Amino acid sequence: MTDAIPQVEGKGLARSPGALAGIKVVDLTRVLGGPYCTMILSDHGAEVIKIEPPQGDEVRDWGPPFHDREASYFIGVNRNKRSLALDLGKPEGRQVLLRLLEEADVLIENYKPGAMEKWGIGYAEVLSKRFPQLIHCRVSGFGPDGPLGALPGYDAVIQAMVGLMSINGNADTGPLRMGTPIVDLATGLYSCIAILMALQERARSGQGQFLDMCLHDCGMALLHPQAANFFLNDKRPKATGNPHPNISPYSKFKTRTCEIFLAVGNEPAFRKFAAYLGLPDLPRDPRFTTNALRVINRAELEPILDTRLAEEDGHALCEAMLKAGLPAGPVLHVDEAMGAAHTAHRDMVTELGWYRGLGTPIKMSRTPGGTRAVPPSFNQHGDEILARHGYTHAEIEDLKTQGIVVSARRS
DSSP states (O other), X not given: OOOOOXXXXXXXXXXXXXXXXXXXXXXXXXXXXXXXXXXXXXXXXXXXXXXXXXXXXXXXXSOSSEETTEEHHHHTTOTTOEEEEBOTTSHHHHHHHHHHHTTXXXXXXXXXXXXXXXXXXXXXXXXXXXXXXXXXXXXXXXXXXXXXXXXXXXXXXXXXXXXXXXXXXXTTTOXXXXXXXXXXXXXXXXXXXXXXXXXXXXXXXXXOOXXXXXXXXXXHTTOTTHHHHHHHHOOOOOOOSSSOSSOSSEEEEEOSSOEEEEEOOSHHHHHHHHHHTXXXXXXXXXXXXXXHXXXXXXXXXXXXXXXXXXXXXXXXXXXXXXXXXXXXXXXXOHHHHHTOHHHXXXXXXXXXXXXXXXXXXXXXXXXXXXXXXXXXXXXXXXXXXXXXXXXXXHHHHHHHHTTSXXXXXXX
């Protein structure tokens, strides 16, 4: 059963059951990568039961800012889910989990590799035999084996280890962590893709499978074009700051009113760009006749453009250039981007009651997804979930008494 389509006013709300209606996901993940994955699935109709440990998902505390003691970090990636707090460290808690898996399509967890096996509910020995159609997605730092197997992984540490930090920043700053937790987010996206692939394959074979997803691999997969450059020339990629390592002009420039970013990717575009700025001779300059030469002679080209753009109104110029087919955009702060007219037009800010968040970027014509319910409070749906899976009121109360189902977060 999926959440009902909201019959209330708001923005970016789901107006259909969704492309994944009827898919049931048991979500044992915490922090970011896994919850980001399951929010995408829930946006598009999957029923997601978020099972939290007795202490709760720790990002509930990762603030300020807070709403009713729930941190923005949690609120941002947990809409549309139902929360059940369960102590899986106890055998009785694992029995409840197995009951929930009887009708589940997907199990996603980010425990340390080996934890599920230690509990006697590993995929190979138990889950695959008891639930042959189940898709089990494990998100870990480095995978289960190898030189770094089963070790913990964290976004910024992985950014450092796979080379992402080394290509961010410039010669003055040295390696920089990317401002958004790109490895966690990418792992969530890749995990979502993997789950959808496995569901598609299951429709043909009737069989589930195990998905081994890790931050290390997903972070490394983002190294384009730097890895491609290295494989071809065997040279260590350098951090270039705003300029693109393979394209010029492709960088940030100052105008009278704001900074702008120009992205001129081929020869016809450069000729059109130069003519638009009243610099028709620039493409004929021997230093700039091809993209390769412009990359080599970037230090000579960019001051010419800096001088030409210095007195322009950047906002007006970018709008005019975009309408003329030339890629350019103002460098906006987050608050400015959230308030932009096109952001509103694309429903990229979603609202439901007190809740505001980023809308789904996946736009579907017949089965549009979106916000269905605000992020849940701790164990908000515990009684309802257990009752739906056959537990009586007395049994639910007994589970609470034993501390198997947890009503208030433990410290």
